[in-house]
Amino acid sequence: MRVVKCEPERLGEPAVMLVEDSGVPVSEVSAFLSSLAVRDFSPNTVRAYAYDLMKLLQFLDERGEPVSGFSPMLATEFLAWLRVQSSAGRAQRSQLGLVSGDGRRLSARTCNRVLAAVSSFYEFLISCGGYSQVENPILREADQASARVLGRYRPPLLTSADQRPVRRVLRVRTVDTLPRPVPDETYLVLLGQLDKLRDRALLELMHEGGLRPGEVLGLHLEDISYGRKRVTVCHRDDHPQGARQKSRRDRVVDLLEDRALPTLNRYVLLERPPEAQTPLLFLIGGRGARRDHALSYDGLVRLFQRAATRAGVREPWLTPHSLRHTHATRMAELGMRELTLMRRLGHAHPGSTKVYVRLTDHQVRDDYRTALEQAPQPDMAR
Numbered sequence: 001m002r003v004v005k006c007e008p009e010r011l012g013e014p015a016v017m018l019v020e021d022s023g024v025p026v027s028e029v030s031a032f033l034s035s036l037a038v039r040d041f042s043p044n045t046v047r048a049y050a051y052d053l054m055k056l057l058q059f060l061d062e063r064g065e066p067v068s069g070f071s072p073m074l075a076t077e078f079l080a081w082l083r084v085q086s087s088a089g090r091a092q093r094s095q096l097g098l099v100s101g102d103g104r105r106l107s108a109r110t111c112n113r114v115l116a117a118v119s120s121f122y123e124f125l126i127s128c129g130g131y132s133q134v135e136n137p138i139l140r141e142a143d144q145a146s147a148r149v150l151g152r153y154r155p156p157l158l159t160s161a162d163q164r165p166v167r168r169v170l171r172v173r174t175v176d177t178l179p180r181p182v183p184d185e186t187y188l189v190l191l192g193q194l195d196k197l198r199d200r201a202l203l204e205l206m207h208e209g210g211l212r213p214g215e216v217l218g219l220h221l222e223d224i225s226y227g228r229k230r231v232t233v234c235h236r237d238d239h240p241q242g243a244r245q246k247s248r249r250d251r252v253v254d255l256l257e258d259r260a261l262p263t264l265n266r267y268v269l270l271e272r273p274p275e276a277q278t279p280l281l282f283l284i285g286g287r288g289a290r291r292d293h294a295l296s297y298d299g300l301v302r303l304f305q306r307a308a309t310r311a312g313v314r315e316p317w318l319t320p321h322s323l324r325h326t327h328a329t330r331m332a333e334l335g336m337r338e339l340t341l342m343r344r345l346g347h348a349h350p351g352s353t354k355v356y357v358r359l360t361d362h363q364v365r366d367d368y369r370t371a372l373e374q375a376p377q378p379d380m381a382r
Contacts, residue, residue: 001018001019001020001021001026001054001057001058001061002018002019002021002054003016003017003018003019003047003050003051003054004016004017004019008037012034012037012038012040013034013037013038014030014033014034014036014037014043014046014050015037015043015046015047016033016046016047016050017029017030017033017050018030018033018050018053018054018057026057028067028121028125028130029050029053029057029121031124031128031130032049032053032121032124032125033046033049033050035124036049042244042246043237043242043244044242044244048113048117049117049120049121052113052114052117052118053117053118053121055082055085055114056070056078056114056118056121059077059078059081060074063077067125067130067131068125068130068131068132070118070122070137071133071137072137072138072170074137075115075118075137075138075170076170078118079111079115079170079172082106082111082114082115083105083106083111083172084105085105085106086104086105086106087104087105087106087110108172108173108174109174111172112171112172112174115138115170115171118137118138119136119138122136122137122138123136138169138170178355178358179322179325179328179329179355179356180317180322180325181322181325181326181329181330182207182318182322182323182325182326186311186313186318187203187207187323187326189311189313190203190304190307190308190311190313191203191204192311193306193307193308193310193311194303194307196271196285197263197266197267197270197271198267198271198272198282198283198285198295199303199307200263200267201260201263201264201266201267201282202216202282202300202320203304203320203323204259204260204263204264205219205231205255205260205264206320206323206324206327207260207323207326207327208255208257208259208260208327209231209253209255209260209327210253210324210327210328210331210344210345211231211233211253211324212245212246212321212324212346213243213297213300213301213320213321214243214244214245214246214297215233215245215246215247215346216282216300217239217241217243217282217294217295217296217297217300218234218236218239218243218244218245218280219231219233219280219281219282220234220279220280220281221268221279221280221281222279223281224261224264224268224281226261226265229254229255229256229261230252230253230254230255231252231253231255232250232251232252232253233245233247233250233251233252233253233346234250235247235248235249235250239280239294240278240293240294241293241294241295241296241297241299242296242297243294243296243297246346247346247347247348249346249348251343251344251346253344264281268281271285272285273285273291273292275292276292277292278292278294280294282294282295283295284299300320301319301320304319304320324345325356328341328345328353328356329356331344331356332356332357338350338353338354338357341353341356341357
């Protein structure tokens with residue numbers, strides 16, 4: 001069983017499908033992926049669902065069960081099966097994790113993501129009559145603890161429907177980790193290892209503007225406003241290499257530190273292929289057959305990892321996306337308000353921004369300093 005790419009014949013069809021070893025598509029999964037594609041889910045999201053459901057089908061095949069035979073009891077066995085599986089992805093193999101004899105095991109977050117995909121899959125089957133049971137085999141219940149959290153997001157209007165938090169009964173407990181910003185000395189060492197103006201401009205945009213890798217790769221020449229010192233991040237889905245913005249909201253990002261825009265200007269004038277017909281900003285240069293082609297996400301990751309290796313600072317957490325974390329953390333430390341930081345980063349939910357504010361809570365720090373000032377000083381002379 002494997003996931004294969006396919007060319008959609010019309011709009012709303014998925015670009016991947018799950019097929020048996022004989023090459024026959026799995027009908028239930030194909031219908032589910034089509035429902036995601038027609039609802040304009042990201043191609044990366046659809047592909048992730050396909051790989052997650054492939055794990056479910058592999059588990060069911062080992063036990064000789066059909067898709068309709070999945071039950072809450074089998075769901076528990078499926079979770080135990082997931083915890084001992086090895087990761088096959090290149091990006092996952094480069095991360096930290098529990099290592100078994102066959103490689104790095106799936107992380108707790110990955111297992112929860114697979115369970116969420118399976119739950120959505122069976123919700124789809126129940127809605128279209130493809131599953132004989134009435135309830136989802138991966139049950140959900142109201143999350144009373146999250147409902148009592150004071151800082152939980154609530155609809156702004158009294159007439160808005162109450163969004164009751166829910167949680168899945170079957171899930172792995174995870175650690176709510178903090179982002180790890182890149183130290184200034186590490187970032188400067190990385191820049192020193194980059195010879196191309198294109199690569200330096202990429203890193204400066206993510207570090208100074210907090211842009212996601214997909215947002216940087218999707219920039220067009222017309223999105224850059226040198227006079228107003230800003231870039232416009234537009235939602236597009238026409239990148240030849242599949243780079244795509246996560247947010248569905250266009251936004252303006254000001255760049256007032258005079259680092260990213262001057263580097264970007266030099267790249268456009270001196271290094272970007274002048275004969276290129278595409279409006280995309282970041283292209284492959286050189287004299288090879290891929291000259292003028294759009295830079296892919298894998299290409300960005302590779303150049304970043306090579307620079308980190310040469311500089312001797314390569315760590316599993318040090319990725320292009322960590323530069324966005326660095327910018328968000330720095331802005332929070334400088335006192336930028338949560339609402340404005342949320343708009344600058346393009347977050348859809350305030351909870352995503354609170355992660356960086358929690359890393360540098362000014363109120364906690366100020367109260368701690370006040371407590372130290374009021375505390376009696378011990379007599380150290382004794």
